[in-house]
Amino acid sequence: MKSINSVKGMHDLLPKDVIVWQYIEHIIKDTLLKYGYKEIRFPIVEKTKLFNRAIGHNSLIVNKEMYNFYDRNGCSLSLRPEGTTSCVRAIIEHGLLYNKQRLWYYGPMFRYEKPQMGRLRQFHQIGIEVFGYADTYIDIELILLISRIWKLLGLSKYLSLEINSIGCLKTRKLYYKELITFFQNNKLLKNTNNNIINNPMRLLEKYKTLSTLKKVPLITNYLDNKSYNRFLNLQKYLNNMNVSYNINPYLVRGLDYYNDTIFEWTTSNLGAQNAICGGGRYDLLVNSFNCNHSIPAIGCAIGLERLIILINKNNILLNNKFLIDVFLVNVDNKLKSLTVSLSEYLRDSIPSLKLVVDFYCNKISKYRKQAYQLKAKTLIIIGDNMLLSDQLILENLVNNKKEIIKKSNILSKLLLILFDNN
Numbered sequence: 001m002k003s004i005n006s007v008k009g010m011h012d013l014l015p016k017d018v019i020v021w022q023y024i025e026h027i028i029k030d031t032l033l034k035y036g037y038k039e040i041r042f043p044i045v046e047k048t049k050l051f052n053r054a055i056g057h058n059s060l061i062v063n064k065e066m067y068n069f070y071d072r073n074g075c076s077l078s079l080r081p082e083g084t085t086s087c088v089r090a091i092i093e094h095g096l097l098y099n100k101q102r103l104w105y106y107g108p109m110f111r112y113e114k115p116q117m118g119r120l121r122q123f124h125q126i127g128i129e130v131f132g133y134a135d136t137y138i139d140i141e142l143i144l145l146i147s148r149i150w151k152l153l154g155l156s157k158y159l160s161l162e163i164n165s166i167g168c169l170k171t172r173k174l175y176y177k178e179l180i181t182f183f184q185n186n187k188l189l190k191n192t193n194n195n196i197i198n199n200p201m202r203l204l205e206k207y208k209t210l211s212t213l214k215k216v217p218l219i220t221n222y223l224d225n226k227s228y229n230r231f232l233n234l235q236k237y238l239n240n241m242n243v244s245y246n247i248n249p250y251l252v253r254g255l256d257y258y259n260d261t262i263f264e265w266t267t268s269n270l271g272a273q274n275a276i277c278g279g280g281r282y283d284l285l286v287n288s289f290n291c292n293h294s295i296p297a298i299g300c301a302i303g304l305e306r307l308i309i310l311i312n313k314n315n316i317l318l319n320n321k322f323l324i325d326v327f328l329v330n331v332d333n334k335l336k337s338l339t340v341s342l343s344e345y346l347r348d349s350i351p352s353l354k355l356v357v358d359f360y361c362n363k364i365s366k367y368r369k370q371a372y373q374l375k376a377k378t379l380i381i382i383g384d385n386m387l388l389s390d391q392l393i394l395e396n397l398v399n400n401k402k403e404i405i406k407k408s409n410i411l412s413k414l415l416l417i418l419f420d421n422n
């Protein structure tokens, strides 16, 4: 019988991958916590009409990429293609709108796209959403927060920040008209479906290499005073904080809820799927949920799969990191119970200790290989010496020094290696 594999574009994460994921998750979550962001969790499934309304009926995501299905009651439901919509739904539903909020969420998102490197049907995002702050300073805080994450992950040099302003709704209506006329005049508008009419900026990306596009009207020349000043301030503050960026007037986001500031971090390392994190302001989204409230908001989401491809491709991160402190093993069948009691003694004595045990294999070289694979900092071997003279072998895998020590000295020797080295 043919074996049944995972669904196309949806992947398993094996233990060796999960180690990298957990390390990255830890750095991002820890940074968010330090900036005062709180985690929110919401379901993977929502009513289809929620996404239709928030992301836009004519957006590519709603039109072509949603996983929609009917439940047994005939209710149309969808797997979430992104988190902003659910986050807004949740804070309205639970009356959290009345205070300012800095929130984050993490989990799988689903889009029926053609799978390729960096483009999956189930992928993971860490999303960050801020509600109640209208000032440009929050745009800066968010950009600085993400930049800090890149720095902590050692990724700054692989990523560049692109910014644009798409102004307010009124500006965009006017600009879209001009853009459509430009595309028509240049015979570039083959397809006049609603997707394009409602957001002709999407064609900018498609035709950006054409020389004709040098003369294309740019949204940045259509901004009203308020949006223009906001965009100028954003640039000024970024300059003040020494954040490098490119103004990309062709930058357009795939979701319809944005206004004014939009941004993306891209890399030249990943081919076509080059956006690692994207977001922007969405000051009108809350109001569009019929809740009689206008709440300024801004957010972005990091795509974990793309981030990890970038990290692995450049051999960053885990190369010199130890994932466990001790790999404790024995080379004699008779020593198994001693291994268990020593491991528990060490765990009791050093509560933060990461210790992995293996029982009985008579080849020390095999154990050493295993210790390197586990990325252990030390290897403790309980050998024949233990029975004869109460001695253990302690190997420091940082400097490859090996010593034979009395069992009673193991704790002090181990503490020296774990906390003095590195």
Ligand code: HAM
Pocket: 081, 082, 083, 084, 111, 113, 118, 119, 120, 121, 122, 123, 124, 125, 127, 128, 129, 254, 255, 275, 276, 277, 278, 279, 280, 282, 298, 299, 300, 301, 302, 303, 304, 305, 306
């Ligand atoms: P987005 O640009 O659609 O924005 O997605 C954010 C990130 O998710 C992308 O930059 C990319 O790294 C990753 N991503 C998107 N689609 C895929 C895919 N098919 N496979 C792998 N990775 C993917 C949003 O989703 C907005 N909700 C972000 C936001 C939050 N805006 C405001 N707040």
